[in-house]
Amino acid sequence: MTSTLTEADRKSTVYRYLITAFCVFLAILALISPVWPGNNLEPNLGNLLIWLGVAELVDSFRHAIRGSKKAAQVSAALSLLMGILLINAVLFRVEALHLFIFIVYAIDMVRYLVGAVRNYRKKNFTWIALPGFVANLLVLVLMLVFKSDTLVWVLSTAVFIRCLGVGVAVFTAKHGLLKQVDEDVVASLGLTDNAYVRKVAEKVKEEEALSAPHDRRWIITFVLLLFVIHLGRMGLDRSFLGILSPLVATLGDLVIALIITYGIIAPTRLAALNIYRRGSHRLWQWIEVKGQEKRRVFSLSTLASLWLTRRIRAEIRFRKAGYSLATAFRTGLKIGLPPSALLAAVMPMLGMSWYFDTENWASGIWDKWAAARADHWRMAMTSSVGEDYGANAFKVQPAELSNQGDFSFVVVGDPGEGDASQLVLKDQILQVTNQPDVKFLVVSSDVVYPTGALKDYERKFWMPFQGIQKPVYAIPGNHDWYDALDGFVATFYEPEAARKAIMARVKADMKITTTTASSIDQMIDQTNEWRNEYRVPTGFQTAPYFQVSTNDFVLIGVETGMLRQIDSLQLNWIKNVLDASRGKFVMVLLGHPFYAIGEYQGSLNPSFDSLHAMLRKYNVPLTMGGDTHDLEYYQEPAEGPGTTVTHNFVNGGGGAYLSLGAALAAPESMPTKEFAYFPSRDPMVAKIEKNTAWYKVPAWWWTIRLGGWPFSAEWLSAMFDHNVSPFFQSFMEVRVERSKNRVVLIPYSNKGRIKWSELTSTPGARPAGAKDSDFAEWHIDMP
Numbered sequence: 001m002t003s004t005l006t007e008a009d010r011k012s013t014v015y016r017y018l019i020t021a022f023c024v025f026l027a028i029l030a031l032i033s034p035v036w037p038g039n040n041l042e043p044n045l046g047n048l049l050i051w052l053g054v055a056e057l058v059d060s061f062r063h064a065i066r067g068s069k070k071a072a073q074v075s076a077a078l079s080l081l082m083g084i085l086l087i088n089a090v091l092f093r094v095e096a097l098h099l100f101i102f103i104v105y106a107i108d109m110v111r112y113l114v115g116a117v118r119n120y121r122k123k124n125f126t127w128i129a130l131p132g133f134v135a136n137l138l139v140l141v142l143m144l145v146f147k148s149d150t151l152v153w154v155l156s157t158a159v160f161i162r163c164l165g166v167g168v169a170v171f172t173a174k175h176g177l178l179k180q181v182d183e184d185v186v187a188s189l190g191l192t193d194n195a196y197v198r199k200v201a202e203k204v205k206e207e208e209a210l211s212a213p214h215d216r217r218w219i220i221t222f223v224l225l226l227f228v229i230h231l232g233r234m235g236l237d238r239s240f241l242g243i244l245s246p247l248v249a250t251l252g253d254l255v256i257a258l259i260i261t262y263g264i265i266a267p268t269r270l271a272a273l274n275i276y277r278r279g280s281h282r283l284w285q286w287i288e289v290k291g292q293e294k295r296r297v298f299s300l301s302t303l304a305s306l307w308l309t310r311r312i313r314a315e316i317r318f319r320k321a322g323y324s325l326a327t328a329f330r331t332g333l334k335i336g337l338p339p340s341a342l343l344a345a346v347m348p349m350l351g352m353s354w355y356f357d358t359e360n361w362a363s364g365i366w367d368k369w370a371a372a373r374a375d376h377w378r379m380a381m382t383s384s385v386g387e388d389y390g391a392n393a394f395k396v397q398p399a400e401l402s403n404q405g406d407f408s409f410v411v412v413g414d415p416g417e418g419d420a421s422q423l424v425l426k427d428q429i430l431q432v433t434n435q436p437d438v439k440f441l442v443v444s445s446d447v448v449y450p451t452g453a454l455k456d457y458e459r460k461f462w463m464p465f466q467g468i469q470k471p472v473y474a475i476p477g478n479h480d481w482y483d484a485l486d487g488f489v490a491t492f493y494e495p496e497a498a499r500k501a502i503m504a505r506v507k508a509d510m511k512i513t514t515t516t517a518s519s520i521d522q523m524i525d526q527t528n529e530w531r532n533e534y535r536v537p538t539g540f541q542t543a544p545y546f547q548v549s550t551n552d553f554v555l556i557g558v559e560t561g562m563l564r565q566i567d568s569l570q571l572n573w574i575k576n577v578l579d580a581s582r583g584k585f586v587m588v589l590l591g592h593p594f595y596a597i598g599e600y601q602g603s604l605n606p607s608f609d610s611l612h613a614m615l616r617k618y619n620v621p622l623t624m625g626g627d628t629h630d631l632e633y634y635q636e637p638a639e640g641p642g643t644t645v646t647h648n649f650v651n652g653g654g655g656a657y658l659s660l661g662a663a664l665a666a667p668e669s670m671p672t673k674e675f676a677y678f679p680s681r682d683p684m685v686a687k688i689e690k691n692t693a694w695y696k697v698p699a700w701w702w703t704i705r706l707g708g709w710p711f712s713a714e715w716l717s718a719m720f721d722h723n724v725s726p727f728f729q730s731f732m733e734v735r736v737e738r739s740k741n742r743v744v745l746i747p748y749s750n751k752g753r754i755k756w757s758e759l760t761s762t763p764g765a766r767p768a769g770a771k772d773s774d775f776a777e778w779h780i781d782m783p
Contacts, residue, residue: 490502596662
């Protein structure tokens with residue numbers, strides 16, 4: 001017996017040193033985080049806090065003293081909360097993020113102070129709580145004194161101090177063993193002297209221990225079934241092992257199961273147990289007095305005993321979950337997996353949901369992966385096709401486009417969800433695109449959701465665009481990059497260029513991928529089969545960016561990747577094309593707009609701001625971007641003599657869920673004096689309020705009344721995606737009217753041309769004399 005305890009103590013000591021060393025390691029990383037390369041300082045600190053919270057949470061389950069365990073778990077929750085806030089800093093308004101971090105540290109400071117005072121009153125005072133109090137106080141003072149531009153140093157210092165504090169707490173905590181759960185439950189009921197209750201509790205503890213292996217087998221079987229279901233829906237694609245997407249979806253089911261258990265079921269049951277606890281105390285005493293030998297099989301006392309035993313079982317299960325992380329995980333899955341599986345089964349029938357459909361959560365993994373690689377991939381892929389990045393490089397030329405007469409083209413943004421919101425535009429897109437004057441069509445951003453996989457192209461691109469007889473070009477959006485652009489390249493590149501580009505991407509990734517020469521051939525063959533079947537003309541590009549040029553007009557398609565930035569090779573090409581296009585009318589079509597949701601988007605990335613400044617320097621009069629799912633217009637005035645007015649459009653209403661940012665923004669907060677947007681606030685609000693389910697009403701009130709603070713109304717848009725009429729999707733026709741020396745932009749909805757009465761606009765955003773009953777259009781003079 002002594003040797004067993006000694007071995008357990010030895011392992012506990014090693015464990016204690018390892019966790020403490022890990023916390024110190026995190027502290028060092030936090031201290032040097034401001035000098036890490038890149039501009040992701042808040043997410044880097046957030047990741048460190050997540051790891052710290054996980055380490056503290058895991059350690060908390062070994063604490064022998066209940067108060068220590070609770071304190072450690074609260075501290076872990078605060079670390080995880082701050083980590084989540086910092087990782088998602090881009091989703092928050094800046095002042096809200098700073099306020100939340102301040103509040104979390106204030107709560108932690110008060111927690112240490114209250115703990116110290118409480119221990120002092122109990123004559124159990126220790127000095128360990130004071131450093132935590134002082135450290136948090138120091139962070140709060142620094143946050144109040146220093147401005148936001150130096151806040152990252154304050155935060156890094158704060159995380160450094162927190163990591164060291166957690167390390168000290170881990171090292172000094174008293175650890176225990178999971179063997180007295182039945183005694184603890186009986187003591188919490190105040191029935192330590194009741195021999196019958198002690199016997200029942202001990203029996204239940206033994207039964208729970210015996211059932212653990214059966215529970216594990218049941219959970220494993222359930223998880224494997226969920227994985228197979230997701231695998232059947234999603235297929236083997238885009239991952240190193242070919243299973244990452246369905247694996248992420250399955251892990252998402254587990255997360256939802258744990259949330260259901262510990263966010264809904266467990267609190268409800270524990271509250272009920274607390275309510276019944278006093279009554280059950282008296283009932284147990286009555287049963288003990290009556291004696292087991294006097295009870296019949298069917299009697300009131302027998303039923304009461306069974307009911308109370310269930311209460312004991314629930315108490316033991318949840319208390320064991322508090323003592324052991326492994327037990328907490330197993331209990332959470334045992335209780336939460338059935339409702340989680342039900343949610344996974346019905347979600348596809350309810351339509352695409354970015355919040356609750358775990359199969360779409362995989363796109364978050366691809367977002368992080370592709371964001372770090374997009375520029376590297378793009379340069380490798382475009383270099384492989386052999387063009388020189390000169391003024392004539394990456395040119396696509398529709399056969400019917402000439403240097404004489406008027407012509408048009410159509411731009412459709414963010415179409416590819418494959419649902420009613422996309423298909424409702426099909427008739428109008430076909431009718432407009434197949435007019436004689438229309439020479440080509442461009443898809444700008446997010447051709448296919450959610451991950452741009454080739455397997456989704458038939459239903460979300462080829463079928464919706466069937467009937468288009470003009471050449472179709474495209475600029476990828478962030479979702480198209482999630483499969484390393486393979487589906488996009490196979491669809492829109494020339495076949496041989498596609499083969500070279502994908503293979504160059506494979507080599508750039510050191511062949512750590514499931515994409516092989518054979519699979520590339522299969523993708524290209526599959527695309528050719530669809531192209532022949534649906535007769536949509538594609539396969540003309542050699543890069544994700546391109547130009548269409550005449551002697552007086554040039555359209556430059558700029559690919560802004562995941563992070564609103566371009567690589568050095570594309571930048572060099574853009575400058576060469578702009579230099580060669582002086583004297584022409586230049587339109588720049590981007591994956592992301594410079595203005596959207598009532599805000600300037602250049603502030604999200606210095607590289608994007610620099611691109612905007614460069615286009616202004618070249619006097620580019622017209623820019624258009626997708627990514628945001630509506631129609632918006634922002635007019636930038638000329639900056640001085642020799643400069644031009646810049647007309648900036650958002651054209652992303654081709655099928656994805658509707659963006660709410662512009663419609664809900666305050667007019668006085670708009671980034672330019674002259675602006676317009678579609679749909680207007682009132683009809684959009686009326687549709688949402690008519691179709692929003694009762695359980696989303698609080699979220700809608702939060703969005704409409706508070707603007708989604710601390711987030712934005714735009715971030716919450718996907719929650720109110722209703723694929724029912726009335727629809728507010730849109731696309732744009734661009735007419736180059738040489739006969740009148742102007743370019744005209746004409747917006748359409750599923751009902752045809754949009755009238756000014758359907759838009760919200762300032763007087764200066766309309767042509768002079770335009771009436772509400774007139775069809776909306778913008779006129780821009782050609783040089």
